[in-house]
Amino acid sequence: MYSALLYKEWLKIRWAFFSMVFLTMLTLMYIALNMSSYNEFMTAKGFWGNVILLGFPFFTDIKYIPLLIGVVIAIVQFSPEMNLSRLKLTLHLPADENKLLLQMISLGFMLLTILFFLIAIILWAIVGIYFPAEVVAFVLSASFPWLVVGVASYFLTAAIILEPVWARRLILIPFALGFLDIYLSIANTHLQLITFLVFAAIVSSLLILFSGYHFKRGIK
Amino acid sequence: MLVKSSRLFYLLLIVFVTSIFIPKYYWMKFEKNIKAPAVFFSPVIDQFLVRKQTSLEKFCVDPKGKEYSREEFETLMPLLNYRQLVLEDKLPDSLHGELLIIDKIRINNITLKIYPADIDLSQIQLFPMFESRSGRVRLEMPDDYFRIAKRMEFIDCASNTVVEKKSLCFTTYLNAKHFSFPAKMIAGNPTTKKAFDEGYFVLDSKNNLFHIKMIKGKPFCVNTNIPNNLDIAFMRVMEMPLKEYYGVIITKPGDVYLISYDNYKLIKLPLTEYDIEKDIFALVGDQFFRTISLISSNQIRTIATDRNYKIVDRYEEMWKDNAQSSAGVVASYIFPFTLKLNDENSSFSNFHFNFAGASSFIGMIIFTILTYVLLLKRKISLKKGWFDLVLVLITGIYGFIAVLLVKNVDKNLE
Numbered sequence: 001m002y003s004a005l006l007y008k009e010w011l012k013i014r015w016a017f018f019s020m021v022f023l024t025m026l027t028l029m030y031i032a033l034n035m036s037s038y039n040e041f042m043t044a045k046g047f048w049g050n051v052i053l054l055g056f057p058f059f060t061d062i063k064y065i066p067l068l069i070g071v072v073i074a075i076v077q078f079s080p081e082m083n084l085s086r087l088k089l090t091l092h093l094p095a096d097e098n099k100l101l102l103q104m105i106s107l108g109f110m111l112l113t114i115l116f117f118l119i120a121i122i123l124w125a126i127v128g129i130y131f132p133a134e135v136v137a138f139v140l141s142a143s144f145p146w147l148v149v150g151v152a153s154y155f156l157t158a159a160i161i162l163e164p165v166w167a168r169r170l171i172l173i174p175f176a177l178g179f180l181d182i183y184l185s186i187a188n189t190h191l192q193l194i195t196f197l198v199f200a201a202i203v204s205s206l207l208i209l210f211s212g213y214h215f216k217r218g219i220k
Numbered sequence: 221m222l223v224k225s226s227r228l229f230y231l232l233l234i235v236f237v238t239s240i241f242i243p244k245y246y247w248m249k250f251e252k253n254i255k256a257p258a259v260f261f262s263p264v265i266d267q268f269l270v271r272k273q274t275s276l277e278k279f280c281v282d283p284k285g286k287e288y289s290r291e292e293f294e295t296l297m298p299l300l301n302y303r304q305l306v307l308e309d310k311l312p313d314s315l316h317g318e319l320l321i322i323d324k325i326r327i328n329n330i331t332l333k334i335y336p337a338d339i340d341l342s343q344i345q346l347f348p349m350f351e352s353r354s355g356r357v358r359l360e361m362p363d364d365y366f367r368i369a370k371r372m373e374f375i376d377c378a379s380n381t382v383v384e385k386k387s388l389c390f391t392t393y394l395n396a397k398h399f400s401f402p403a404k405m406i407a408g409n410p411t412t413k414k415a416f417d418e419g420y421f422v423l424d425s426k427n428n429l430f431h432i433k434m435i436k437g438k439p440f441c442v443n444t445n446i447p448n449n450l451d452i453a454f455m456r457v458m459e460m461p462l463k464e465y466y467g468v469i470i471t472k473p474g475d476v477y478l479i480s481y482d483n484y485k486l487i488k489l490p491l492t493e494y495d496i497e498k499d500i501f502a503l504v505g506d507q508f509f510r511t512i513s514l515i516s517s518n519q520i521r522t523i524a525t526d527r528n529y530k531i532v533d534r535y536e537e538m539w540k541d542n543a544q545s546s547a548g549v550v551a552s553y554i555f556p557f558t559l560k561l562n563d564e565n566s567s568f569s570n571f572h573f574n575f576a577g578a579s580s581f582i583g584m585i586i587f588t589i590l591t592y593v594l595l596l597k598r599k600i601s602l603k604k605g606w607f608d609l610v611l612v613l614i615t616g617i618y619g620f621i622a623v624l625l626v627k628n629v630d631k632n633l634e
Contacts (some may be wrong), residue, residue, distance in 0.1 A: 043427055044377040052344045052365065053410050098222045132375050133366065136345050171625050178237035185560055186569035188342035193561065193570050204233070207225035214627070 001095065004101055009077060009107045016076040019109055020069045024119060027065050032126045039130055051135060059123065059139050059164060064115055066150025067180065074157035082084065082161060089215050101162075101212045104125050105205055108154055116147040140186065145197065149183035152201035155208065162211035162217070172207075181202070224629050228607070234622035235615050236559075242618070243558035250547035256515045261524035261534055262296040263315055263508045268535045269296060269522065271458040283535060298324050299506040313453065316508055327461050332468065336565035339454040339470065339496050346375070348410050352417040352433045352440075359412040366390075368422060393439040394432070400424045407455035414459045418466055421455055421479070431466075431484070444484035450477075453496055456500065468503075470496055483516035488529050490523060498565060517541040549579075556580040556616035580616060587620040588613045600628050 033056060040045045052055035081087035090104075091097045120140060127139045156176040163169045183197060258271040260280070262459035269288065271280040279290040294301040298312055298468045302325050304312040314320055336453040346365040354360065364374040364383055371391040374383040394401075403423070408420035419433020450471050457467035463479040465487065474494035478487040489512060494501065500515040510529065513522040518541035524533045531591070541549050551558075556576055563572040595605040602609070605628065612619035 038458050045363055048346075048377045049361060052346050053348075077527060130319070130382060132346065132365075132367075132381060134346050138344050175237050178241050179233055182237075182240065182561060188568045190568050190570035196571075200233075202237075203229055206222070206226040206229045207233075209223050210230055213226070214222045 001093070003101070005090075005103055006107050007106055012080060013077045013111070014106065016072055017115075020108070021115060022071060024069070024115065025067055027061055028119065028122050028126065030165065031061055031123075032058055034061075034167035035126065035130055047130070051131070057142075059119055059127070060169055061145050062119065062123070062143060065183065066112075066119070066147050066186070068151045069115065070112060070150040070153030071154075071157045073112065073130070074154045074161065075146065077104070077108055078161040079096060079159050082164075087162070087215060091212070097212060097216055098209050101208050102205070105155065105158055105208055109156070109205065112151055115205065116150055120148060141189070145183045145186055148194075148198055148201050149180055152179055152183065152204050155204045159211045161203075162208055162215055164215045165213075168214065188191075226619065226631050227626060230626050231608075231611060231619070231622040234620040234625065235611070236562070238618040238621055239555075239557065239559045240561065243555050244560075245543070246547075246551060246555075250545075250551075251542050252545065252547075254517075254539065256520050256539075257523040257537060259511065259513055259520060260297055260504075261511045261522075261533065262505065263299060263506065263507050264296050266532070268533065269293060270537070281571065283345075292573060299508075300327075301328060307516070311540065314622065317509065320507075322560075323506060328505065330462060330503070330505040331459055332456070332458065332471065332501075332503040334454070334456060334501040335496055336469070336499070337552050340566040343569050347406055349419070349434050350412075350417040351435075351437065352419060353435045359414065359417055361412060368406060369399065370401055372401075373543060386469075389441045394430075394441050395440045397430070397443060398428075398442075399430055399441065400426045400428070407457050407465075409457045409459060415461050416456060416459050418459050419458055421467065423452060423455075427452075431581055442484075444479070446479070446486060447486060450475075465540065470494075470501070472496070476501065487529055489529060490525065501536070518544065552576040552578075552579045553583050554617055556584055556614075584613060584616040587616050591620055591623050594624065595628075600630055603629070
């Protein structure tokens with residue numbers, strides 16, 4: 001049943017997912033074009049000086065893309081479920097509802113992880129054309145929280161959509177925004193903080209169960 | 221069980237977010253911009269002058285409380301304000317028995333300021349090696365950057381590849397000077413906006429400090445023989461036409477040394493209790509004196525020394541910082557702790573907790589009682605609601621907000 005469920009979820013999100021892959025590729029291409037242009041007009045050593053000595057942020061176009069991807073995938077996956085309360089059918093399957101919900105978001109989580117991994121590898125490749133390993137490491141560690149926030153935004157958006165009562169949605173939304181803002185406002189992050197934030201992003205998948213619990217029981 | 225842990229995560233998420241944002245918004249409203257006074261040492265009256273006011277009539281005061289206008293201040297600090305005094309034709313001919321010559325004043329006027337965030341700095345470990353004797357007036361950016369890992373490598377910017385010949389030349393030379401790879405710390409002044417270049421001071425893996433630069437394309441490397449047990453936290457190199465010292469070393473225990481041009485002999489500054497994580501270090505020098513200050517959020521400690529760094533006078537002043545203001549006292553009752561991820565004293569994001577101390581217990585107990593009442597109203601027994609109570613007992617207002625907004629899980633429905 002798990003594979004059938006996954007297939008159903010995949011049918012819902014595939015077009016949105018492909019558009020997001022397309023958007024990501026366009027953004028990465030734009031970064032690559034920008035770099036080639038900086039390299040020409042600043043000259044290579046001018047570009048290096050700006051990046052290495054002055055911290056010129058040439059790669060920030062990617063910053064909000066994973067966040068957007070997480071939100072979009074969650075919306076296309078879960079908002080149809082809420083129309084006409086279709087989710088009720090799924091939850092009446094002869095299986096544990098929590099397990100079903102976790103299986104539903106596991107697909108999005110896997111796809112996002114693959115896509116974000118791809119972003120990291122492509123960033124590595126295009127930055128590596130112009131810069132040595134030290135700069136590549138700097139770019140990857142600076143953009144890592146932006147990738148993790150994509151996972152968190154997916155889980156939180158799903159929980160917000162599945163929450164049946166608007167009053168509780170309005171409580172969840174500001175805290176979700178605050179939580180996501182944390183990932184986007186940090187720089188030069190210490191290992192212990194980023195480890196915590198990765199852990200927190202993954203555990204935020206649990207929130208969907210609380211919304212699901214309200215949904216199934218019709219708790220007002 | 222899963223639903224309960226889901227609720228628990230929700231509560232913790234709210235605590236995490238509120239402990240960052242509520243104090244942040246609170247302080248956005250109530251934080252006052254409290255400026256530390258500027259402390260000067262007048263070479264004319266051999267006394268400190270403290271500048272707090274901004275009005276031109278009461279420009280500064282001396283430690284006895286006498287006030288001076290801006291014009292008086294400028295004549296009492298003729299070396300600092302020589303340009304203004306020259307314009308008004310008021311610059312004295314001599315001071316302390318020495319003739320005042322403009323070029324000499326200019327060379328002797330030095331300033332150095334080091335912030336805690338400079339010490340706790342994230343930096344990409346690639347550096348440009350300038351040609352320090354090019355025969356040109358201006359310094360030029362080189363075409364390559366170096367790293368000192370297993371060997372010293374130069375990487376060409378245009379091709380992003382290692383320049384083998386130059387790398388081999390420098391590595392061989394450093395090996396001959398008994399440099400032990402890799403480098404632990406590299407400090408230089410990588411800018412072309414300086415009068416000349418002194419290259420880099422590099423701490424090798426055995427804590428020996430080397431001076432490395434490039435002269436006419438050839439490597440220059442000297443073991444400075446500075447003791448290897450200093451526990452160096454930070455170095456700043458700054459080329460100054462005065463050529464008294466190459467730069468400054470700050471150690472983890474808070475000692476400050478100048479690396480002099482006299483065969484790298486260290487000059488220890490007579491400072492005590494310098495907290496490198498919180499205090500700003502400021503050194504201002506002129507032809508006759510050095511004024512060295514340690515500035516924290518609520519205190520300034522200044523010493524004036526002669527040119528041999530012997531103390532001639534001291535000045536100390538304390539004031540109320542934001543934490544001691546009435547807004548700060550109120551905050552210490554409301555917020556048991558505040559969490560900052562970005563701190564002004566560090567360039568790294570990390571958990572920067574600030575615990576309020578004993579006064580916050582009152583708030584925590586009040587919020588715990590409120591939570592107890594809330595649970596009674598929700599008809600949640602202590603057996604089921606104990607976690608909420610413990611959460612509020614530990615996190616005070618943040619936990620209370622979380623419990624207030626998030627209903628408990630009804631066991632019968634789960």
